Amino acid sequence: MTIQQQHRSFFQAVKSSGSLIRSRFVAYHPRKACRLCGRLAATLAVLLFTSCAGMTPERIDAIIAIAGAAAQIGTQVWLAQHPTHRESFQHVIDAIAAEIKNSGATNEVKIVALLSSLPTDALVAPNKGELYVTVPHLVVWDAKKQKATRVEGKAVAPVIKATLMGLRRGVAPRPPIPPPLKFS
16 A cells, blocks of 8 residues: 555545544554544543644644645655646645635635645655645644644644645746766
8 A cells, every 4th residue: 555545545534534533543553443432532532632722832833834844745746646637736726825815814614625626635744744634624743743733723824824835836846956066
């Protein structure tokens, strides 16, 4: 199973279960998930799944950085494997930019709906984190802290702007690599 297939199956588990922590546990430990009682699962969700409300500015900055990096690297990886999807990425970028210009980055539901029209469900930056589009929210997985965070409150606008910038950088054509220098 490729990494893209693993992420797709994880995201489908998120959509079907409605619980990010429960589905992450089920996706990697299906036998043990059967044994968990409802209270234990609820306690685990409360401990591991947080939102941006009441977070420190440093933590919000880290979430913004993860979202931007995941958008950029995830887009580059996806387009390297599926070059025909460049137009759909560009269409989503243009639509999000127009929405931000018209109403600012405050209309989270509409912008997340636009992001959900991307051909991929998750944008991944290896060893940094992942950005999941779960309508009507964005969810950022921090690989270092092993914590999922639903983006809400004062972090919505900066995360959306960082995601847009990451998508733009990911779609931008990369300059050719120059040949190595030869010293004689």
